[in-house]
Amino acid sequence: MNSIKIFSPATIANISCGFDVLGLALDNIGDEMIIKKINEPGVRITKIVGQKLPLETTKNVAGVAALALLNEMETSFGFEIEIYKNIKPGSGIGSSAASAAGAVWGINELLGKPFNKTQLVKFAMEGEKLASGTLHADNVAPALFGGFTLVRSYNPLDIIQINTPKELFVTVIHPHIEIKTVDARAILSPTVLLKDAVKQWGNVGGLISGLYTEDYELIGRSLEDFIVEPIRATLIPNYYKVKESALNAGALGCGISGSGPSIFALCKGENVAKTVALALKENYKKTGIPFDVYSSKINSEGIKIIK
Amino acid sequence: MNSIKIFSPATIANISCGFDVLGLALDNIGDEMIIKKINEPGVRITKIVGQKLPLETTKNVAGVAALALLNEMETSFGFEIEIYKNIKPGSGIGSSAASAAGAVWGINELLGKPFNKTQLVKFAMEGEKLASGTLHADNVAPALFGGFTLVRSYNPLDIIQINTPKELFVTVIHPHIEIKTVDARAILSPTVLLKDAVKQWGNVGGLISGLYTEDYELIGRSLEDFIVEPIRATLIPNYYKVKESALNAGALGCGISGSGPSIFALCKGENVAKTVALALKENYKKTGIPFDVYSSKINSEGIKIIK
Numbered sequence: 001m002n003s004i005k006i007f008s009p010a011t012i013a014n015i016s017c018g019f020d021v022l023g024l025a026l027d028n029i030g031d032e033m034i035i036k037k038i039n040e041p042g043v044r045i046t047k048i049v050g051q052k053l054p055l056e057t058t059k060n061v062a063g064v065a066a067l068a069l070l071n072e073m074e075t076s077f078g079f080e081i082e083i084y085k086n087i088k089p090g091s092g093i094g095s096s097a098a099s100a101a102g103a104v105w106g107i108n109e110l111l112g113k114p115f116n117k118t119q120l121v122k123f124a125m126e127g128e129k130l131a132s133g134t135l136h137a138d139n140v141a142p143a144l145f146g147g148f149t150l151v152r153s154y155n156p157l158d159i160i161q162i163n164t165p166k167e168l169f170v171t172v173i174h175p176h177i178e179i180k181t182v183d184a185r186a187i188l189s190p191t192v193l194l195k196d197a198v199k200q201w202g203n204v205g206g207l208i209s210g211l212y213t214e215d216y217e218l219i220g221r222s223l224e225d226f227i228v229e230p231i232r233a234t235l236i237p238n239y240y241k242v243k244e245s246a247l248n249a250g251a252l253g254c255g256i257s258g259s260g261p262s263i264f265a266l267c268k269g270e271n272v273a274k275t276v277a278l279a280l281k282e283n284y285k286k287t288g289i290p291f292d293v294y295s296s297k298i299n300s301e302g303i304k305i306i307k
Numbered sequence: 308m309n310s311i312k313i314f315s316p317a318t319i320a321n322i323s324c325g326f327d328v329l330g331l332a333l334d335n336i337g338d339e340m341i342i343k344k345i346n347e348p349g350v351r352i353t354k355i356v357g358q359k360l361p362l363e364t365t366k367n368v369a370g371v372a373a374l375a376l377l378n379e380m381e382t383s384f385g386f387e388i389e390i391y392k393n394i395k396p397g398s399g400i401g402s403s404a405a406s407a408a409g410a411v412w413g414i415n416e417l418l419g420k421p422f423n424k425t426q427l428v429k430f431a432m433e434g435e436k437l438a439s440g441t442l443h444a445d446n447v448a449p450a451l452f453g454g455f456t457l458v459r460s461y462n463p464l465d466i467i468q469i470n471t472p473k474e475l476f477v478t479v480i481h482p483h484i485e486i487k488t489v490d491a492r493a494i495l496s497p498t499v500l501l502k503d504a505v506k507q508w509g510n511v512g513g514l515i516s517g518l519y520t521e522d523y524e525l526i527g528r529s530l531e532d533f534i535v536e537p538i539r540a541t542l543i544p545n546y547y548k549v550k551e552s553a554l555n556a557g558a559l560g561c562g563i564s565g566s567g568p569s570i571f572a573l574c575k576g577e578n579v580a581k582t583v584a585l586a587l588k589e590n591y592k593k594t595g596i597p598f599d600v601y602s603s604k605i606n607s608e609g610i611k612i613i614k
Contacts, residue, residue, distance in 0.1 A: 020505045197507065
């Protein structure tokens with residue numbers, strides 16, 4: 001096998017209570033990439049369709065992640081990457097993660113899988129660092145593992161795959177405004193109240209428990225964020241109205257996707273997810289801000305080969 | 308049924324990463340109580356064996372908890388309570404919780420179970436408030452539910468019973484020094500670093516996940532406390548040496564039980580728990596401080612009727 005075409009999913013990080021540790025993968029939204037083994041060593045980005053992004057390897061998240069992998073395994077040959085972007089950079093649903101994770105996953109396949117998924121997360125994080133300035137794994141982990149993932153620890157890196165209930169769907173609204181991750185991080189306070197932190201980890205415990213026992217009500221009750229949402233919500237026009245309309249339309253819970261501006265709603269069943277999508281469209285029309293809305297089941301396998 | 312004899316277990320709150328939310332019940336350490344229906348209304352503590360504690364109803368945690376229950380359900384009759392204390396007050400393994408939870412559980416049985424366990428937790432918390440000044444549920448919840456419990460939220464009160472892996476055992480060392488919960492709380496900072504809070508809720512997620520998947524290694528890796536242990540460890544002589552010897556003897560993890568001074572170690576299997584008990588004894592002898600050590604499996608049913 002010298003060439004591979006893959007699908008790399010969009011992802012939602014944080015999931016309300018799990019700031020910087022929880023993430024999930026979407027099923028029908030993501031980038032496509034073609035990765036080819038070539039005789040010349042190194043990594044070349046030969047084509048990017050759908051978005052204006054740098055082709056220069058060291059300035060492209062996929063390129064940087066690929067180089068991090070090849071740094072650990074010297075090869076006499078190299079790789080060419082074509083990227084077909086369906087995820088808009090800056091949308092808050094893991095655009096850079098999809099490119100970075102896709103590159104290392106594809107190269108690992110062509111190499112005969114010398115690295116495990118946690119090692120691939122480590123390489124892909126180098127791409128994330130280029131994009132946002134910090135080594136974070138909460139998008140690349142679900143892109144690579146699929147389903148719900150927990151970054152239990154960064155040092156050493158410890159990724160836990162969490163059970164994903166079958167009937168769980170996500171609806172996402174992406175308002176077309178720009179929020180840079182670095183700015184969304186800068187407005188957070190470096191300290192938090194212990195009493196809020198306790199409420200937050202109570203909800204992390206509740207959410208993980210609900211995912212294992214497939215208790216949708218518990219999942220919904222646990223989707224609370226006492227620490228990040230109150231600050232970042234100010235960056236997203238109409239945020240609380242969107243949330244209210246999602247919950248009124250039957251969503252289990254609703255929160256900011258990653259550092260925004262996208263907003264996600266978890267739903268039990270595809271019908272509820274579609275009803276929520278309609279409610280969000282109705283609601284956001286009033287703002288005059290352009291937006292996209294999509295619904296998806298949770299992707300349980302992560303990045304995959306496509307024809 | 309007009310009289311009932313019950314066993315009310317000792318409990319370990321916090322469990323390293325789960326400050327104020329996680330707890331577990333021990334199996335072979337606990338108080339015994341006899342609760343009798345009497346013609347006269349109200350609650351009377353008629354006997355306390357094993358410890359010097361107030362018999363006056365409104366000054367006794369069992370009495371206060373019982374009154375909280377009867378406040379919600381008027382009866383023409385009342386209850387007498389005898390308490391046989393095996394858990395020393397101030398030991399950090401839920402002495403007040405055992406009395407408070409035992410009283411409300413026993414009365415609820417004699418009344419024909421009008422209240423569910425979460426409601427009983429609420430009543431028992433009034434006893435905890437008398438003992439420590441705060442309404443906390445992380446000891447009374449596992450005493451009432453058994454196994455591992457999560458207090459996801461206090462308002463509204465939401466107690467989640469977590470799966471308990473069969474081979475999980477606990478070894479506890481109780482150094483005979485006094486640490487008042489109120490003092491152990493006062494030394495905590497009201498604020499914490501966001502980056503430490505993130506590590507803490509990553510571990511809560513890891514621990515809950517490990518409990519459901521019965522992944523003992525993951526349980527062990529998740530037993531880290533970046534927030535409370537560094538502060539409270541200073542109150543317990545030889546704490547880090549004890550922890551080191553527990554881990555060297557094969558414990559999955561080790562931490563402060565509740566607000567101390569007891570220290571707990573989670574172990575896979577009874578043999579490891581016994582080996583750890585020996586190591587802790589050897590270690591603590593050197594301090595010259597008297598102590599007790601016990602090993603127990605996790606109690607999966609909570610308070611129960613005994614002959």
